[in-house]
Amino acid sequence: MDAYLSEKFMKMLKECPDIMHGENCNDPVDTAGCVGNKIITASGGYFDYTDPKPEDIHIRDIAKALANSCRFSGHCEFYSVAEHSVRCMSLARSLYPDNNELAFAALMHDAAEAYLTDLPKPLKLLCPGYQKVERRVEKVIQEKYGISTEYHDEVKRIDLMMLKAEKAFLFPDCKDKWEGLDEVEDFDFHGFYVIPSMSNFDLFLHFFSVMQQILEKEDYEV
Numbered sequence: 001m002d003a004y005l006s007e008k009f010m011k012m013l014k015e016c017p018d019i020m021h022g023e024n025c026n027d028p029v030d031t032a033g034c035v036g037n038k039i040i041t042a043s044g045g046y047f048d049y050t051d052p053k054p055e056d057i058h059i060r061d062i063a064k065a066l067a068n069s070c071r072f073s074g075h076c077e078f079y080s081v082a083e084h085s086v087r088c089m090s091l092a093r094s095l096y097p098d099n100n101e102l103a104f105a106a107l108m109h110d111a112a113e114a115y116l117t118d119l120p121k122p123l124k125l126l127c128p129g130y131q132k133v134e135r136r137v138e139k140v141i142q143e144k145y146g147i148s149t150e151y152h153d154e155v156k157r158i159d160l161m162m163l164k165a166e167k168a169f170l171f172p173d174c175k176d177k178w179e180g181l182d183e184v185e186d187f188d189f190h191g192f193y194v195i196p197s198m199s200n201f202d203l204f205l206h207f208f209s210v211m212q213q214i215l216e217k218e219d220y221e222v
Contacts, residue, residue, distance in 0.1 A: 039115065041065075047115050052137050054144040057115075059208055062141075065114035067200035073120050076170040081110050081118050082204040084166070088158050089207060091187070095158065100218060101148040102155070104211040107204075108147050109155050112137040146215070157184070165189030 038046040042064040047056050066082035089107035096102050110118070116134055124130060142149060164181045167174065169189045198206070 049133055052140045054140055057141055057144055062111050062114040063201050063204040069118050080200045081113055082200040085110055086203055086207050088162050091158050100214050102151040105148050105151050106155050106158050107207055107211060111141050160184045
């Protein structure tokens with residue numbers, strides 16, 4: 001955690017133990033509008049944060065939510081998590097052309113955000129409880145769709161390369177240093193991959209289907 005945080009940020013955390021350790025004040029918890037620990041999904045079902053089940057996860061729900069979720073908390077021209085995911089998949093196929101499992105893992109690397117939303121990294125680091133739920137949901141999605149966990153480092157590299165390119169493309173006037181991006185390779189975000197003229201929802205579903213067919217064919221041939 002410390003590697004991502006400046007000294008000033010860590011000092012702020014230490015001065016706010018209620019944030020650092022998830023200890024709440026004595027204010028009553030407002031549960032108005034809640035249905036237990038569940039949220040309603042696009043397909044009309046419910047997803048339980050405390051007990052995520054494979055049968056409650058559906059690829060159309062994932063595609064819908066990611067297509068509607070804007071990167072960078074909406075502080076840019078609308079650029080969806082679904083498009084980011086497809087671009088990561090395409091970059092994976094460019095860097096590792098013979099590794100379709102890695103490309104599929106890159107496509108699905110943010111799938112849990114369909115249920116958890118795309119929290120900015122600084123906020124995520126302030127929410128240890130969120131990170132525990134995130135890992136649990138990721139595991140269920142990985143198991144349901146057979147997503148390989150073998151390529152964590154490669155997917156991380158791809159995600160950071162994409163982040164660096166997105167920063168340059170979406171925030172061209174931002175000259176501030178973003179932690180860890182100086183060591184990441186550059187590539188041309190705008191010229192790298194032209195998104196087909198389809199909705200982000202259809203785009204994500206299309207490539208999910210394509211990658212599953214490729215992987216199923218590979219399994220059959222083995």
